[in-house]
Amino acid sequence: MSAPNNNQRHTIAVLVDNEPGVLARVVGLFSGRGYNIESLTVAETKPEAGVSRITIVTSGTIQIIEQIKNQLRRLVPVHTVSDLTIEGPHVERELALVKVSGTAGRVESLRIADIFRARVVDSTNESFVFEIVGRPDKLEAFIKLMKPLGLVDVARTGVVAIARGPQAL
Known part of the structure; x- marks a missing residue:
């Protein structure tokens, strides 16, 4: 009998400075820890401030999702990390x-x-x-x-x- 799969799909939005290497650091965080990215989009959203928005769809247990968000928050130059899945509609x-x-x-x-x-x-x-x-x-x-x-x-x-x-x- 196998253990139940407690993986949940989460959509995480991350605001970052739009500068070279930021996306590589975010993707490196996922690949280095063996987390899967189901979907990834990036675009500059505030050109006057040089800010881009990265939208990541990933899945994992509640603990893994919390780890991902905490590790994203520690990356420079991340401004905000929002888990849209749990923060409301x-x-x-x-x-x-x-x-x-x-x-x-x-x-x-x-x-x-x-x-x-x-x-x-x-x-x-x-x-x-x-x-x-x-x-x-x-x-x-x-x-x-x-x-x-x-x-x-x-x-x-x-x-x-x-x-x-x-x-x-």
């Missing part, structure tokens, strides 16, 4: 480009895309490229339905997330 989105080929399932592909509110951003006689935005589970469901219709390729951005309400990170 938040919004998560991801973008994917999904290429489907073939002519047999064209009508079905378009019908499913319409249901999922995916947009056709490129079309040839042999293929479509759909753009879909939503929660990661919505993207997974769309991709799963496209597999039997001729799924060729998928490119995903990774999760971006923001807390609900008037407060900033």
Whole structure:
């Protein structure tokens, strides 16, 4: 009998100075301790202040997640570390480009895309490229339905997330 899996998925937002080597230090923290990164996005959010936001989706036990957050807080130049999963309601989105080929399932592909509110951003006689935005589970469901219709390729951005309400990170 195996032990129960107490891993939980967490979305962590980190504000850092936008300077060379910061992302390498954050990723090094994860790889050096054997933690997995399920999704990673980085973008400058306050150009005037030289601040970037790193959004990391990871999983682990409560103790591992606490370790990750504490170790992130000790990194220089980290300003704030927020675990959006436990700090209250938040919004998560991801973008994917999904290429489907073939002519047999064209009508079905378009019908499913319409249901999922995916947009056709490129079309040839042999293929479509759909753009879909939503929660990661919505993207997974769309991709799963496209597999039997001729799924060729998928490119995903990774999760971006923001807390609900008037407060900033």
